[in-house]
Amino acid sequence: MHNVESKELNIHVIGVGGCGGNAVTNMADLCSHTNIRFSSINTDISALHQCKNHEVLLIGESTTKGYGAGADPEVAYNAAQQSEEALRTLIEDDTIIIMIAGLGGGTGSGATPVLLDIAKKNHIDVMCFVTLPFKSEGSKRQEIASNALEEIKATANATLVLSNDSLVSALNETVGLLSAFRHCDTQMHRIVEAIITMLTNTGYINVDINDFSHILSLDGDTALGVGIAEENSSLCSAVTHALNNPLVNEQNIVGAQGVIVQLTCKEEPSLMAYEEMLATLQALIDDTRTLIISGVTVASDLPYFGEVLIIATGIPRKEQTKRLGTTQKENVVPMTKLLKASGGGLEKAYLDIPTFVRLQGREQG
Numbered sequence: 371m372h373n374v375e376s377k378e379l380n381i382h383v384i385g386v387g388g389c390g391g392n393a394v395t396n397m398a399d400l401c402s403h404t405n406i407r408f409s410s411i412n413t414d415i416s417a418l419h420q421c422k423n424h425e426v427l428l429i430g431e432s433t434t435k436g437y438g439a440g441a442d443p444e445v446a447y448n449a450a451q452q453s454e455e456a457l458r459t460l461i462e463d464d465t466i467i468i469m470i471a472g473l474g475g476g477t478g479s480g481a482t483p484v485l486l487d488i489a490k491k492n493h494i495d496v497m498c499f500v501t502l503p504f505k506s507e508g509s510k511r512q513e514i515a516s517n518a519l520e521e522i523k524a525t526a527n528a529t530l531v532l533s534n535d536s537l538v539s540a541l542n543e544t545v546g547l548l549s550a551f552r553h554c555d556t557q558m559h560r561i562v563e564a565i566i567t568m569l570t571n572t573g574y575i576n577v578d579i580n581d582f583s584h585i586l587s588l589d590g591d592t593a594l595g596v597g598i599a600e601e602n603s604s605l606c607s608a609v610t611h612a613l614n615n616p617l618v619n620e621q622n623i624v625g626a627q628g629v630i631v632q633l634t635c636k637e638e639p640s641l642m643a644y645e646e647m648l649a650t651l652q653a654l655i656d657d658t659r660t661l662i663i664s665g666v667t668v669a670s671d672l673p674y675f676g677e678v679l680i681i682a683t684g685i686p687r688k689e690q691t692k693r694l695g696t697t698q699k700e701n702v703v704p705m706t707k708l709l710k711a712s713g714g715g716l717e718k719a720y721l722d723i724p725t726f727v728r729l730q731g732r733e734q735g
């Protein structure tokens with residue numbers, strides 16, 4: 371835990387289905403924060419038996435008998451409805467829920483929308499982290515995932531979509547399936563950890579729960595990321611790295627209505643580096659009307675100079691962009707603006723190795 375004062379908040383990380391449970395197990399092991407509640411819910415009792423380090427809840431026991439939803443989201447939807455009371459009790463004291471699910475199977479796709487609905491009725495903010503299945507898993511799973519994603523996006527305050535297929539292109543071809551999944555879990559963990567740090571620590575410039583709720587309330591797509599700065603002068607490249615994670619589907623923040631940029635530094639950053647970092651972000655957003663909320667926290671025990679967390683919401687949805695007839699293209703970053711904002715120093719940063727690959731090297735070394 372970074373050595374700054376902690377705030378009282380009930381943050382609950384909940385995994386739904388097999389993928390969600392695996393991710394929560396890994397996160398609960400890695401989490402450096404105390405007072406964070408971790409739970410898994412599933413229709414499959416044997417999967418819940420693997421979750422040894424956190425709370426579990428079996429749903430729909432009277433219909434599925436604990437044997438899972440058989441890759442049928444409708445079965446899981448009914449199971450979750452049947453256990454509505456237990457789900458409501460599970461989350462009743464929560465301030466924020468971070469929900470994690472793999473889409474394409476039964477439980478994650480069918481039960482997540484029900485839990486989201488209950489959270490919404492109880493006025494709890496929810497950020498959803500979901501994975502999309504490998505293409506090789508077949509078109510039926512893709513279809514299930516895409517229907518579930520639509521429902522989730524309509525209800526969650528923010529949704530981060532990670533693509534399992536991107537694991538294949540981002541990692542070495544020889545990587546094992548479980549290592550690839552663990553890698554995906556690590557990416558989610560980094561972002562979740564940075565969000566918890568921001569919300570529970572009091573910064574010199576503070577982003578609080580109301581700022582967070584406001585940004586999450588903006589309608590549209592979400593982009594999230596964490597970038598590492600080895601030194602004061604690399605804060606700009608940390609911004610671009612944060613939005614350059616190949617596993618994350620949405621990296622383009624052009625036209626975002628609201629952005630939180632939380633800088634956590636080992637020591638005080640220079641004013642110039644801080645301003646350049648914000649200018650880089652402005653250039654990526656390319657819209658002067660955007661509400662930008664920036665926070666700065668000094669955490670002397672950070673193992674590198676700084677960490678930049680970006681949460682961009684209210685990003686025009688693709689179909690919205692088409693309907694409006696704009697010329698903005700997906701994932702096209704206005705490079706000229708970037709270079710101008712960074713005084714040219716960004717060119718190297720942009721071509722640099724993505725943060726998560728460098729971090730992987732650090733983990734292995």
Ligand SMILES: Nc1nc2c(ncn2[C@@H]2O[C@H](COP(=O)(O)OP(=O)(O)OP(=O)(O)O)[C@@H](O)[C@H]2O)c(=O)[nH]1
Binds near residue numbers: 478
């Ligand atoms: N990144 C990642 N993806 C996973 C993991 N486990 C499964 N998946 C993906 O998530 C999708 C759903 O799998 P599960 O979460 O096991 O399925 P479920 O939602 O529990 O559904 P049922 O078992 O049918 O009830 C799969 O199609 C995979 O693409 C994991 O540990 N990490």
